[in-house]
Amino acid sequence: MTELVLLVVGAVLVNNFVLHRFLGICPFLGVSRDIPTALGMSAAVVFVVTCAAAVTWPLQYFVLERFGAGYLQTIAFILVIATFVQLVELVLKKAAPALHRGLGIYLPLITTNCAVLGVTVLSIKKGLNFVESIFFALGAALGFGLALLIFTGMRERIARAYPPRAFQGTAIALVTAGLLSLAFMGFAGLVKL
Amino acid sequence: MDPVIQHTILIGMAGLVCGALLALVSHYFAVHEDPTVEALTAALPGINCGGCGYAGCAAYAKAVATENIGLDLCKPGGAETVAKMAAITGRTASAREREVAVVLCNGSRERARQAALYNGVADCAAADLVAGGGKSCRFGCLGFGSCARVCPTGAIEIADSLAVVHPELCIGCGKCTGACPRKLIKLVPESRSIHVLCINRDRGPDVKKVCDVGCIGCTLCSKACNNEGIKMDGFLAVVDYTVPLNSPEIATKCPTKAIAVRPGVKKEAAA
Numbered sequence: 250m251t252e253l254v255l256l257v258v259g260a261v262l263v264n265n266f267v268l269h270r271f272l273g274i275c276p277f278l279g280v281s282r283d284i285p286t287a288l289g290m291s292a293a294v295v296f297v298v299t300c301a302a303a304v305t306w307p308l309q310y311f312v313l314e315r316f317g318a319g320y321l322q323t324i325a326f327i328l329v330i331a332t333f334v335q336l337v338e339l340v341l342k343k344a345a346p347a348l349h350r351g352l353g354i355y356l357p358l359i360t361t362n363c364a365v366l367g368v369t370v371l372s373i374k375k376g377l378n379f380v381e382s383i384f385f386a387l388g389a390a391l392g393f394g395l396a397l398l399i400f401t402g403m404r405e406r407i408a409r410a411y412p413p414r415a416f417q418g419t420a421i422a423l424v425t426a427g428l429l430s431l432a433f434m435g436f437a438g439l440v441k442l
Numbered sequence: 443m444d445p446v447i448q449h450t451i452l453i454g455m456a457g458l459v460c461g462a463l464l465a466l467v468s469h470y471f472a473v474h475e476d477p478t479v480e481a482l483t484a485a486l487p488g489i490n491c492g493g494c495g496y497a498g499c500a501a502y503a504k505a506v507a508t509e510n511i512g513l514d515l516c517k518p519g520g521a522e523t524v525a526k527m528a529a530i531t532g533r534t535a536s537a538r539e540r541e542v543a544v545v546l547c548n549g550s551r552e553r554a555r556q557a558a559l560y561n562g563v564a565d566c567a568a569a570d571l572v573a574g575g576g577k578s579c580r581f582g583c584l585g586f587g588s589c590a591r592v593c594p595t596g597a598i599e600i601a602d603s604l605a606v607v608h609p610e611l612c613i614g615c616g617k618c619t620g621a622c623p624r625k626l627i628k629l630v631p632e633s634r635s636i637h638v639l640c641i642n643r644d645r646g647p648d649v650k651k652v653c654d655v656g657c658i659g660c661t662l663c664s665k666a667c668n669n670e671g672i673k674m675d676g677f678l679a680v681v682d683y684t685v686p687l688n689s690p691e692i693a694t695k696c697p698t699k700a701i702a703v704r705p706g707v708k709k710e711a712a713a
Contacts (some may be wrong), residue, residue, distance in 0.1 A: 295688045312456075325456060329453045330461035336467055343471040408591075 253384045256377075261386030266364050267396040268430040271366030277397055278383070278422060280355075287401040290396030293355035298368050301330050301335070302386030305369040306379050307372040326369055335361045364393055402430060478530060479507045485526040486516055491594045493517045506531065514538050518613035541614040541629040543597075543607045547583035548639035549703065550602035554579055554653040570623040576580030577603070578652035582644040583626055589618035609704070630683050636692065638663075638672065638679045640700045645677050650698075657700045666695045 266272045273294075280290045305326050313319050338356045341349040359365060368389045372382035403425055412421045481502035488500035495516035496505055505511045506527065513527045521537035528535050560569055560576035566588035569575035575584045585603030590596075597611035609619075609632070617658035619627045626641060638657055642649050646658035659677030668713060671687030672679050679700075681687065693701040 312452075316443065316448065316452055318452055321449060321453060324453060328453075328456060328460060332464060335464055339464070339467050339471045342473050409563055409565050 253381065255440050256381060256384050257388035257391070260385055261392040261395060262433070262436040263438075263440050264394040265396055265433050265436075266367065267390050267393055268426075268433040270367065272367040272391055273362050274426075276362055276428070277393075278356065278419065279401065280358075281397060281401040281404050281422070283405065284398070284401055287397050290355045290358075291390075291397050294364070294393050295390040297330075297334060297337070297356070297359045298365050298386045298393075299383060301333060301365050301369055302372055302382050303379075304333055305388055306372070306382050309373050322370065322373065323366070326366055330365055330369070331360050344422035346410055364389070386411065396429070396433075400426060403429070455612075476507055479503050481530045482506055482527055485519075485523055485530060487518045487523065487613075489594055489613070490519060491518060491613060491617065493613070493617070500622035516700065517615060519543060522677055539565060540632040541612065542609040542612040542632050543616070543627050544609075544630050544637055544639075545583060545589075545607055546628055546637065546641050546657045547581070547604065547702065548603040549577065549579060549582045549653045553604070553655045554582055554603075555651075557652075566621075567623045579649075580594055581624060581626075581644075582642075582653065584624065588621045588623070589627060592617045592621045593707045602626050617624075630681075634681075634683055634687070635682060635704050636671075636687055637702050637704065638681050638700055639702050641678065643676055643678050649677075653675065655698055655700050658698055660697060662695045662697065663692055663701060666692050672701075 261282070264270060266275065267277050276290055276294075280286050308325060308329055309319075309322065313322060313325060326346075333358070334356055338349070341356075368386045372385045375385070377385055404422060407421055407425065467540050474498065479500075480503075480631050483500050486503060487501040488499050492498065494502045494517070496502040499516075500513075506513060513524050513531070513533060514537055516527075517540065521542050524535050524537040544689065555578045556576050557578040558573070558576050560572065562568055562572055564586050566575075566584040566586045569584045569586055575586075583604050585600055585605060587598070587600040587607050588603065590598040590600055594615065594617065595611050595613055597608045597613070599606050599608060605627075607627075613628055614632075615630055619625070619629060624641075630637070640649075640653075640655070640657040642653070642656045646660065647655035649658050657679050658679075659674070659679070661674055661679070662671045663679050664674050667687065667689065671682060671685050672692070673682055674680075690703045693699075693703045696700075
């Protein structure tokens, strides 16, 4: 149990996927303009990443390894994740229209979010078992959400602060992201894994 | 068997299984949507400005299809959209005239005097709360671009501490009218070109002290048009947009040049 908690804390704060591993930068910069959008994206990522880990772990150990096709991991994972996201979208549209409207436009976007693939590949590389890999994915996704929300809050303030003309927009956003990343380095050594 | 062939088949099979699964699910979980809603959504401009009072173009399309909502609520779409929607629903409707926003202030940095140096949050509402910002005029444009930030088409430009609407880009959604803390922005019919660019209600001498181009309430313009088209509201001349006003020379009557003639996108309709 303690190990699972440490795994989650480690993935959220210490090895944050956005600020430490630099995965999922595209949605990090793209949907960080206002808080509601960022919240929707974070919720969708938490949902998809956790489920993707649950789908890819059996795929790796029961299908790919059995046939000695471990080197096809990337293509197989992409295939399965993309199918899974489409599947979830179709089912949600029918079963939970309200949830579909909330997550709707973010679900297809996540299909190509490299953080999703990164989490699944990393949990295989670390040699985690099934339960551990799910908790690792949950922590990674929560870390993504945390970083996205903090960053969005900062960008909302920057938008009203009038930075010098040359820095406006993406330039100041990237500088901010770098400083945020530096701040998260303070967590290094909190969890030793 | 050669592992290369074996693995090719494996991935191919995986793809086939995934595809078949998706096809099955999309068949069993298909949601039957009203085709008119989709057609109506396609007919709308799709900018989701919210000017119609609904959450977006799709929401308005749904309301039109299911309830007896007017077809002429979409301001950016104009006559073209109304015609398309009327064709889809089989109802008759006529378009109302396109409206564009106009900022009723012409007091740029040179023309309006500054009372103080405002150095706070660069937002009109914030500046208005702090003793009314930097400008002496308590009615004038603060120029921090709160209106420009909410504009979905980027039609508002801030130049010299003054917001100016570019009518050819304006879609008339009215978001800026709510964003302005001083209620300076008004939606006017597109064909109108004569505007009194001031809402200062103070007496003439007080207006003169704070701005070069304010309305001093001299009544010359309202007298020139026999109190039709431009009416006096206390010490302020106000254009009555319901009455036609086709004499651009009225602008030359104004001693402070508070009346502006700005040719609209369309030419003024012949009276």
